[in-house]
Amino acid sequence: MKTYSAKDTDIVRKWYILDASELPLGRVATVASSLLLGKAKPLITAHVDCGDYVIIINSDKLVVTGNKLQDKKYYRHSGYPGALKEASLADKMSKDSKTVVYAAIRGMLPVNKLRPGRLARLKIYTDEKHTHDPQKPEVVILTETK
Secondary structure: OOOOOOOHHHOOOOEEEEEOOOOEHHHHHHHHHHHHHOOOOOOOOOOOOOOOEEEEEOHHHOEOOOOHHHHOEEEEEOOOOOOEEEEEHHHHHHHOHHHHHHHHHHHHOOOOOOHHHHHHOEEEOOOOOOOOHHHOOEEOOOOOOO
8 A cells, every 4th residue: 555645635624613612712713723623534744734724703802710810920131131021811802802812722633834824714704704605614513622
């Protein structure tokens, strides 16, 4: 038997909708990153981007567990001495909730040349309205696993 290697012409991309208000941020991010990578497809190939499009709705109603709203911190540094900036999850959510979801999913994707293309297929909306009805996206039912 020969090993099958997917080509760009073999890839069929589907559209999926995830609701961020159903499960915690980490669960939504893992499902979204798995869909962006194309993990469930039988033709997955490591060096070819085989993933699908992902639409995330209701990012303003994002669910987190425990005290993460106050305890989870995001850091950035300008490069100058003493310029480390810190923001809590609640601060980031009040400014723009889409950046929180984007950062969580970006952190779960492998760091290689394919990551920017995968992130370009990620669409995040703060409410239930989106502009992708012509693509006929499938709604993914998120379930809690125990």
